[in-house]
Amino acid sequence: MVAEHVLALMLALSKRLLAGDKSVRESCTSPSVSANTYNWPQLFGIGGLAGKTLGIVGPGEVGRQVAERARAFGMTILFSGRGSNGRATIAGATELGLIELLTRADFVSLNVQGDAGNRHLIDASALAAMRLGSILINTSRGSLVDEAALHEALMSGRLGGAGLDVHAAEPRPIADPLLNVPNLLLTPHVAAGSRLVLLEEIGGMFDAVRDCLGLPSPPYPSVRGATK
Secondary structure, rough: HHHHHHHHHHHHHHHOOOHHHHHHHHHHHOOOOOOOOOOOOOOOOOOOOOOOOOEEEOOOOHHHHHHHHHOOOEEEEEOOOOOOOOOOOOOOOOEEOHHHHHOOOOOOEEOOOOHHHHOEEEEEHHHOOOOOOOOEEOOOOOOHHHHHHHHHHHOOOOEEEEEEEOOOOOOOOOOOOHHOOOOEOOOOOOOOOHHHHHHHHHHHHHHHHHHOOOOOOOEEEEEEEOOO
């Protein structure tokens, strides 16, 4: 689920889906061009994932799942660091130091733990090292990113965009300056899915434990059969 959300944010930002949706709604109330006109709002900077480079910071389970899905779009994969299980590899990907990865990646996905050692892993110097126009995705922990520095990087045009599912403060305060940044896509910490999905995962864990112990299935319906 988290890996899918990473790709969803990458696609939405590179395709400028929010700006496109807004322009269609606005043109319906005040049309200014004729019908059947290609890209009638004149949106610029629309791109894609094919042929681009994705840098994954943290090659754990989620990082590897992100890489697998990104390859289907024809992306080149780089990675840096270690996953939560200590593994430091993604099959078919190139390992680099963090700064070198940032200088080469068109997209950067943060998939490391939010422990004290990783606080503000992406700070002003890291953002300055990123490729001009690149896109940052964070679905891990809000503490990984210096949000004041991110605001400056987005407003200056240094970054092409950012997608955050996790935040320094949740929910965000109403006066948060990042709320007014147009090339920032925010989601409310839902990358792992809904409550039902989490229940399904927990049910699977209990099923696996029962199988290992040779225990029978419970006499009540599995949460995976639920619909709400």
